[in-house]
Amino acid sequence: MAGQASSPFWSLSDGRAVVKESLPMTVSGLVFSPDGQWLATACNDETSLPGEVRLWNAQVWQPIGQPLRHTDGVSCLAFGLDSQIVTGTDNGHLRLWDGHTGAARGELARRLGGIGKLAVSPNGRWLAASFNYRQVQVWNLATREVLMPPILVQSALEVLGFAPDGRYLLTSAGDCASLWNLSPATNRLADLESTITRLAGVHVVRGALVPLTAAELAGQPQAP
Numbered sequence: 510m511a512g513q514a515s516s517p518f519w520s521l522s523d524g525r526a527v528v529k530e531s532l533p534m535t536v537s538g539l540v541f542s543p544d545g546q547w548l549a550t551a552c553n554d555e556t557s558l559p560g561e562v563r564l565w566n567a568q569v570w571q572p573i574g575q576p577l578r579h580t581d582g583v584s585c586l587a588f589g590l591d592s593q594i595v596t597g598t599d600n601g602h603l604r605l606w607d608g609h610t611g612a613a614r615g616e617l618a619r620r621l622g623g624i625g626k627l628a629v630s631p632n633g634r635w636l637a638a639s640f641n642y643r644q645v646q647v648w649n650l651a652t653r654e655v656l657m658p659p660i661l662v663q664s665a666l667e668v669l670g671f672a673p674d675g676r677y678l679l680t681s682a683g684d685c686a687s688l689w690n691l692s693p694a695t696n697r698l699a700d701l702e703s704t705i706t707r708l709a710g711v712h713v714v715r716g717a718l719v720p721l722t723a724a725e726l727a728g729q730p731q732a733p
Contacts, residue, residue, distance in 0.1 A: 518548075518570055541567065542588045543633075547608065549594055551583040562586055562596055564608065574611045579604070587627040589636060589650045597624030597638055617648055625666065630675035635691060637678055639666045645680060647691065660689060663720060687720065 519526055537560070538551040548567045553560040560583035561576040582599040589595050592608035601621035605614040622641035629636050635656065636648045645660040660680065668681035678689040 537583055538585045540587055549586055551586045553582045577606050577611055584624055585627045587629045589629050590633040595627060595636060597627050599623050601640060603638055617653055626669040628669045628671055630671040631673055632675045634675060637669055639669050
């Protein structure tokens with residue numbers, strides 16, 4: 510959802526607005542917590558750069574605490590481990606927040622380039638973020654470590670998500686959809702390149718993952 514929200518929440522049972530107050534800024538994203546108890550909305554002021562995130566009690570549709578203030582525009586957000594909130598900004602910052610207290614919990618990355626999409630695995634273990642339209646990075650949310658080299662897609666990324674078991678990441682760009690294996694057993698640096706080339710059909714080029722051409726794929730041995 511994007512745009513000015515005069516009545517931001519609606520009932521599916523009768524089609525009526527359940528919140529009458531308007532949000533003061535343009536809404537750039539929203540996401541429910543995994544348990545459905547909270548809703549987080551990202552808002553930006555079109556007349557100035559800073560944005561904010563607001564938390565709502567999804568049972569009574571009332572705001573919780575103070576807005577999470579940002580120094581740049583908020584482009585996307587997601588819920589992580591233990592009600593942790595992750596926000597991505599137009600200037601390429603990935604920030605962590607305590608959903609219970611609203612306290613800032615540091616940054617995963619900064620100046621990546623504009624962050625377009627965020628996805629958290631169903632078990633809350635992995636975070637994927639797209640940046641610069643064509644690259645995806647994956648982090649371990651518990652350790653805050655980068656899991657693997659950046660994934661490079663051939664055109665502007667449209668879809669980013671995880672498989673239900675959290676072992677695979679899905680990317681879709683243009684007419685190409687790809688599944689990426691995130692199993693730790695396949696991510697040892699010593700055999701990362703050969704494993705990815707054999708199973709996922711990509712090369713590792715200067716630290717980025719580049720899909721093989723049709724001719725290269727035709728010559729690849731089949732995975733066992």
